[in-house]
Amino acid sequence: MTCEEARASMHFHLDGDEHLHVERARVHTAGCMHCERHVRALIEVEQELKRLKRYAAPSGLTERILQSVQGIPQKRPLARVTM
Amino acid sequence: MERLGPGVVQRAQAGDLDAFSEIVKAFEDPLYTLAFRFLSNGGEAEDAVQETFLRVYTHLPRYDQQFKFTTWLYRIATNVCIDRLRKRRATASLDSEGQDGDDFVGEWHDRLASSAPTPEEMLLRSETCNEVQRALSDLPTPYQTVLILRYIQELSLQEISDILHVPITTVKTRIHRGREAMKELMARVPVS
Numbered sequence: 001m002t003c004e005e006a007r008a009s010m011h012f013h014l015d016g017d018e019h020l021h022v023e024r025a026r027v028h029t030a031g032c033m034h035c036e037r038h039v040r041a042l043i044e045v046e047q048e049l050k051r052l053k054r055y056a057a058p059s060g061l062t063e064r065i066l067q068s069v070q071g072i073p074q075k076r077p078l079a080r081v082t083m
Numbered sequence: 084m085e086r087l088g089p090g091v092v093q094r095a096q097a098g099d100l101d102a103f104s105e106i107v108k109a110f111e112d113p114l115y116t117l118a119f120r121f122l123s124n125g126g127e128a129e130d131a132v133q134e135t136f137l138r139v140y141t142h143l144p145r146y147d148q149q150f151k152f153t154t155w156l157y158r159i160a161t162n163v164c165i166d167r168l169r170k171r172r173a174t175a176s177l178d179s180e181g182q183d184g185d186d187f188v189g190e191w192h193d194r195l196a197s198s199a200p201t202p203e204e205m206l207l208r209s210e211t212c213n214e215v216q217r218a219l220s221d222l223p224t225p226y227q228t229v230l231i232l233r234y235i236q237e238l239s240l241q242e243i244s245d246i247l248h249v250p251i252t253t254v255k256t257r258i259h260r261g262r263e264a265m266k267e268l269m270a271r272v273p274v275s
Contacts, residue, residue, distance in 0.1 A: 011259040015240070038266075045265045048215045049234035055119055057111040058129055065107050065133055066100065069140040074098060077144040 001028045003035050010039050014046065086110065092152050096143045103143070107136055113236060114160050120231045121164035123220045131167055135160045154245045157236070161228060161246060168224055218268035226261030229254055 001009075001024050009025035012018075029035045086109040094102035114135055118128035138159050146155050219227055232243045240258075244251045 008259070011262065012255075014262070015255060015258070041266045041270070042262050045262050045269065046234065048269070049219070049230060049265070052120065052213075052215060052219075052235055053116075054235070055112065055116045057115040057132060058125070061111055061115070061129060061132065062104065062107050065111070065136045066104055068133060068137055069100075069103070072137070072141060074141055074144050077096075 001025065003028075003032060006032070006035050007038055010035070010042070014039075014042060087152070092143075092146070092148070096146065103140060106139070110156060111136075114156075117157075117160055117231060117236060118164055120216070120219060120235050121227065122167060123216055127167065131160075131163050135163045138163065151242075151245070154242060157232070157238070157242075157246045158248075161232070165224055165228065214269060218265050221268055222261060222264055225257050226264055229257040230261045230265070233258055 006025040006028040009021050010029060013022045013026060029039055087105060091102045091105050095106055111132060114132050115128055118131040118135075119125065122128050122131060135156075139156060142159070146152070219230065222230070228247070229243060232238045232246065233240075238246070240251050240254050243254045247254070
């Protein structure tokens, strides 16, 4: 297995898909310093993304939204096709 | 749908404003976060959330209950954000004709620097300058979209596939390429 193939397969490992190809990629990665570092950097990307803050909507947004829909007509429901 | 009580969507579909208000309260925070991660700007994120709920309200009678409500809601919110990014990029490329023109980071830093900040805005600014957010906003939109839905909204691959109307294999490919691109962007020495 080449480094390129191993790196491609390790993405499936990060997604939780385990199959034979992924197992072989894990073996390759464990013995290849460059691929090991590559995968560690990808895991770091995942962790950084998960660490990004979740926000509360600005205060008063609910009221502004409710005001904005006052008097706005809703679309008619689409006709259901019955078989 | 776990965030909403039984029958809330049906009542909102019939034009019940109290029920619609429950929907807004249940989802405005996650949708604001989603919009901020797309647009890197608090004011634009707020506008995007307002636009999303306006579209939700007008189209509610056409929502088909055999599909998951959150999928429908996230599809609208994602489309609103992508439309705004597209317009912004089109404007930026017109504005920067003759320049190399792909530096949106400079553009929103200029915009952010233009008025006195509130404490809330200060927090958003520090986040906007966050290296991870900057890398995320430099990604091509399809990669940015799947990474936001996957890691910030914590949606499953199946849900993302349903929201974007693309096969799961496509979602996976975009996530893989997005992670690689993020890795490259984050490895760059930040410009101070």
